[in-house]
Amino acid sequence: MSRRSGILEFAVLGLLRESPMHGYELRKRLNTSLGVFRAFSYGTLYPCLKSLVANGWLIEETGGAPEGAPAAALTGRRAKIVYRLTASGKEHFEELLAHSGPDAWEDEHFGVRFAFFGQTSRDVRMRVLEGRRSRLEERLEKMRTSLARTRERLDDYTLELQRHGMESVEREVRWLNELIESERAGRDQRAPDPAEQGEKDQSGDTGGLPRHRGGSRPDPSDDTTT
Amino acid sequence: MSRRSGILEFAVLGLLRESPMHGYELRKRLNTSLGVFRAFSYGTLYPCLKSLVANGWLIEETGGAPEGAPAAALTGRRAKIVYRLTASGKEHFEELLAHSGPDAWEDEHFGVRFAFFGQTSRDVRMRVLEGRRSRLEERLEKMRTSLARTRERLDDYTLELQRHGMESVEREVRWLNELIESERAGRDQRAPDPAEQGEKDQSGDTGGLPRHRGGSRPDPSDDTTT
DNA sequence: TTCGTCATGTAATGGGTTACATGATTAC
DNA sequence: GTAATCATGTAACCCATTACATGACGAA
Structure with a gap:
């Protein structure tokens, strides 16, 4: 029950809503997609995951790759513990999303x-x-x-x-x-539930963000990673 | 000996080098002059001051205003504990100033x-x-x-x-x-030692900072504070 | 005389990192 | 076979905040 940081809990729940993942990959996503602002260590992440499981918001899926095909998590390497959002976890995340208190x-x-x-x-x-x-x-x-x-x-x-x-x-x-x-x-x-999207058209009209040009564009010709 | 944050220690030493102060005022200065980036609470500041005293870098001056006229600290209200930088404290700060390691x-x-x-x-x-x-x-x-x-x-x-x-x-x-x-x-x-400057001309040539105009200028007509 | 601000402190708690311990899998 | 990276965890510590306790002083 203890050991929850709010922000980490929120981010984990949100990421797992898109697709199940194991801790290691979760952390990478946390530190790239969202992590421009924040980097978490394993010493924070793993205990947090355990507590989320204890709350019934996640379930651990151990052993060989389950049928539910957890997408990118299993390309090449088999995951040890895959965390999946439960129904009540999803519900909880929905509540958190709806809150717009001063701390938000x-x-x-x-x-x-x-x-x-x-x-x-x-x-x-x-x-x-x-x-x-x-x-x-x-x-x-x-x-x-x-x-x-x-x-x-x-x-x-x-x-x-x-x-x-x-x-x-x-x-x-x-x-x-x-x-x-x-x-x-x-x-x-x-936006529609990302977990139920399949191959649907995702030409997102999410309110219409302003267009920006110049600066900050990634060089598309350098993919020298991994 | 414990309970030192590096950054707080540095800032306190630096501020006290300009003039002696008591904790309360120190904190205000910390949270305005420098504190665009960081705000410290008393629960952090006071223990830190104690530890700096224990290191011999500061001395506490209790009781009625000492002859050394601690400037702004005593306008109107009498301070309880005024902290003053010792010679070794000054020396220590000088060392810290000279360090330019990766953490800087x-x-x-x-x-x-x-x-x-x-x-x-x-x-x-x-x-x-x-x-x-x-x-x-x-x-x-x-x-x-x-x-x-x-x-x-x-x-x-x-x-x-x-x-x-x-x-x-x-x-x-x-x-x-x-x-x-x-x-x-x-x-x-x-820049010359600020503690020994007196009323000297301070038209600082500190390397020649770039000139900036427009935006961020405080409105000189609103002094509705205090 | 009461309220606001100045002023100093401490204990409990929170939230996080570091360093360590362990081991599987892949690439060379 | 060995190095790198993937992968999971824990215990010890660190830094700082919160909430609390205490009290002096000045102004209304």
Whole structure:
């Protein structure tokens, strides 16, 4: 029952909803897809998985590959313990997805919440985005007044640090503005359950994200990994 | 001896080098001047102060305001315990300032290190800035390849999250480029010991930071605080 | 005189990492 | 056969927060 971090629990549940996986692979996904923000070690992950099992939200599937063909988990290598989301686990995740309390837009939570926006209803998405924005704006306010008071006493480097910090926050606010804007424009389209999608058309209309060009495009010609 | 966080120790030593302070004020400074990145609670700060005293790096000055006029600490309200940096504490801080090991440019450390660049020698500044930059660049590399591999499997929101994350990192790299550039341009000017400055002219030539205009300027007309 | 803020502390708890222990499977 | 990576776990520790306990001082 103990040993739950909220954010990790949420992410694990969300990832396992897409497809069953074993711990090792789960961790990799956690640290790439979502893990721009957070990296978890095994010492955190495995105990968490155990506790999720104890809660009845996951079941362990040991031994030879079960019929349910856990997709990528078994290409080449046989998994030891595959975790699969139970019905009540799915239900629990659904509840977590629906929550849009104040903690949902704190630094640690927001990223993960956003990562699962594809499974989140539009009104919750809006609340989370707007909550995050006002959170950042009040932080900005504090920074501004504090800077106004201490401006003279600070040396150039501290000032520059402050300036850059504020600019980062302002930038995220602008990003949120864009996102909120396009959420407003797009119609409510809750993404279908990924586990039941099969080969269906996934030309996602998930609210209509803004288009971005230039910068951050991965070089498609380098696939020198694995 | 235990209970030391490195970053907190560094920041406390650095702030106390400017002027003696008591814990309460120290914390406020920690959470404004430097604390764009980190906020510490009393439960962390006070034990840390005790351990710094135990190391001989600080001394506690209890009772009525000592002759040494601890500046802002005593305007209006009398402080209970004023912490002052000892000679060996100063020496220790000097050593910490001179270190430019790999941890100096990790996320948690970099901000605080930068905040004290005014007291840092130019070559150390350069090493830290360049270390940070290459750290970010290798992170960027990882993100790019990982994104290239998983691009198709990711939904629009995850993709957007990834994109924004990468853009943030790229932006910091550009910032570092500017800083490194102006460090190269400026001559070596180690800021004088702030504790011995008195009313001297402080038109800091600390290497010549780049000039920035627009955005992030505090509104000078709102001083509705205190 | 009561409320807000200043001011200092501690014990319990939380949330996470590191280092270690163990072993299977694959690539060379 | 041996190195690398896959794979699972645990115990010891670390860093910090929360909640609590305590009390002084100034302003309304």
